[in-house]
Amino acid sequence: MKKINFFDLKKEILKKIKKNGGFVNAHCHLDRAFTLFKNNFKYTEMTLQEKWSLVDEIKRNSTVSQIYDRMAFAVEKMISQEVQAIGTFIDIDDVIKDKAIKASEKIKQKYGKIIKIKFINQVLKGVIEKKAHYWFDYGSEFVDIIGGLPGKDKGKEEEHLEIILEKAKKLNKMVHVHVDQLNTNKEKETELLIRKTKEANMNGKAVAVHSISLAAHKKDYRKKIYNIAKEINLMFISCPTAWIDSRRTENLTVTHNSVTPVDEMIDYNLTVAIGTDNIADIYKPFTDGDMWTELRFLLEANHFYKLDKLIEIASINGLKVLGINL
Ligand SMILES: [Zn+2]
Numbered sequence: 001m002k003k004i005n006f007f008d009l010k011k012e013i014l015k016k017i018k019k020n021g022g023f024v025n026a027h028c029h030l031d032r033a034f035t036l037f038k039n040n041f042k043y044t045e046m047t048l049q050e051k052w053s054l055v056d057e058i059k060r061n062s063t064v065s066q067i068y069d070r071m072a073f074a075v076e077k078m079i080s081q082e083v084q085a086i087g088t089f090i091d092i093d094d095v096i097k098d099k100a101i102k103a104s105e106k107i108k109q110k111y112g113k114i115i116k117i118k119f120i121n122q123v124l125k126g127v128i129e130k131k132a133h134y135w136f137d138y139g140s141e142f143v144d145i146i147g148g149l150p151g152k153d154k155g156k157e158e159e160h161l162e163i164i165l166e167k168a169k170k171l172n173k174m175v176h177v178h179v180d181q182l183n184t185n186k187e188k189e190t191e192l193l194i195r196k197t198k199e200a201n202m203n204g205k206a207v208a209v210h211s212i213s214l215a216a217h218k219k220d221y222r223k224k225i226y227n228i229a230k231e232i233n234l235m236f237i238s239c240p241t242a243w244i245d246s247r248r249t250e251n252l253t254v255t256h257n258s259v260t261p262v263d264e265m266i267d268y269n270l271t272v273a274i275g276t277d278n279i280a281d282i283y284k285p286f287t288d289g290d291m292w293t294e295l296r297f298l299l300e301a302n303h304f305y306k307l308d309k310l311i312e313i314a315s316i317n318g319l320k321v322l323g324i325n326l
Contacts, residue, residue, distance in 0.1 A: 009307070010292065016311045022084035023291040024318020027176070027209050027237045027275025029122065030088040030107075031067050031100040032058070033074040033289070035281045043282040048181070051282055052124055052152065059096040067103035074279060075111050077289050084315075085116035087176065087237075087275065087322045089147050092139030093125045093132065101142050118322045120145040120176050126153040127163045140167050145323065148177035150189055157192060165200035174205045174323050176237070180213035183246040183258045187213035194228050204233040207321045209275075211236055212243045215261040216253040222261065226268035235271040235321045238262055238313075240297035241287055242277035259301040266309050273318040274298060 017023055035058050036044075043054050071088075078086055090100040104119050111117065121139035125132035126149070140146055146168040150157035161177070168175045175197075179189035190211045197206040214225060229236075238260035246258035262272050274294050278284040295314050299305065319325075 013295070013307060013311060013314075014292070016307075017315050018082060020311065020315035022082040023078075023314050024085045024087075024273060024316075024322070025078055025083050025275050025289075025291060026085075026087045026273040026318040026321050027239055027277055028074070028086065028088050028289075029090070029278055029281075030071045030074045030086070031090045031096075031103065032070075032281050033279040034070045036285050040282055041285065044285045046282075048283070054282060055091075055124070056095045059091055059099075062096075062099065064099050064102045064106075067100055068106050071103055071107050072110065074289060075107060075115065075117070079111075079115055081291050083115065083291060085118070085319060085322055085324055087118045087120060087145070087318070089120045089122040089176075090143075091124055092121045092142070093123070093135045095125075097135075098138070101139065104142075116322075116324055118144040118324070120147040122147050123149050123164075124152060127160055128153050128156055133163075136163070136167070140171060140173075143173075145174045145176050146171070148175055150177065150179065150192070151181065157189065158196065161193060161196040162200070165196055165202055165206075168205065169200060169202060174207065175202070176207045176209055176321075178209045180208075180211045181243065183212045183216055183243065184249070184251060185213065185216040185218075185253045186251075187216075190214050190229070190234075191225055194225070194232055194234055197234065198232050206232070207235045207237060209237045210239065210243060211260050212246070212258055215256040215259065218254060222264060226265060226270060229265075229270055230268055233271075235273070235317075236260060236262075236265060237273045237275050237321055238298055239275045239277035240294050240301055242284060244297055244301060257301040259298065261302065262298060262313070263302040263304040266304075266306065271317050271320050272313050273321045274313050275318075
């Protein structure tokens with residue numbers, strides 16, 4: 001076979017990401033990675049909200065060492081791709097209690113010198129109900145970044161955001177908040193996060209994870225959001241394969257792919273990073289944690305070919321959203 005010369009974009013991009021220290025996986029849930037088994041594969045067809053409860057089974061039955069083993073397996077998968085830093089949510093609630101914290105402590109001891117890992121508390125039970133709030137308080141002390149999921153406190157999203165922002169401010173930590181996940185113009189959670197961040201005076205400390213639904217809104221609305229996001233330095237994390245599978249609906253919106261509108265955000269000088277989100281669990285049974293696959297989906301789904309920006313998204317922007325000094 002004759003060797004041919006062509007512009008090998010993958011090679012080019014990977015080389016430059018390496019020069020920047022390697023990939024950053026800015027959003028994942030390592031404590032639940034590789035929890036897909038033959039007997040829970042049937043849950044993969046359930047809705048997102050149903051899965052929020054279905055994962056209880058595995059959380060209840062897992063020992064600290066099982067959680068540790070899964071996390072270690074996932075961390076090594078990242079190290080094998082020369083990932084330099086990871087931002088991982090871990091469940092801390094009345095089902096799993098402090099088991100993921102204990103596993104994470106061991107992970108830190110074992111891998112802390114090889115790879116930077118920032119832990120973030122997943123509040124799958126919300127933060128308002130009494131028991132949920134107890135575990136939110138408990139977890140907040142351990143983690144590096146305060147996590148949020150306003151969708152879990154449906155109807156009380158404002159209160160949810162007020163609680164996590166106040167906590168983050170008190171502990172001098174950043175917040176990472178799952179918002180606008182459902183790819184519908186009925187959601188306006190990114191806007192709410194911006195308003196609440198501004199009210200809490202937490203400019204530059206908040207990161208929106210996903211913001212998919214933003215892409216379902218009309219251009220004027222999107223522009224407004226980019227402008228106010230810039231004002232408070234809201235940063236974003238896109239997890240392309242996590243939401244590209246958004247279900248078909250009869251709701252008519254602007255034509256778009258179900259992905260964070262990264263191409264537009266970059267035009268507004270907003271910081272966007274990338275993450276794998278769930279890996280091989282009942283949410284994302286086929287996701288294998290491959291960083292190039294995520295970047296490829298991001299660029300294809302947005303028709304986004306600005307190479308320098310793609311390299312930043314995959315590397316240094318991840319350090320920024322994790323609050324790691326460059
Ligand atoms: Zn997530």
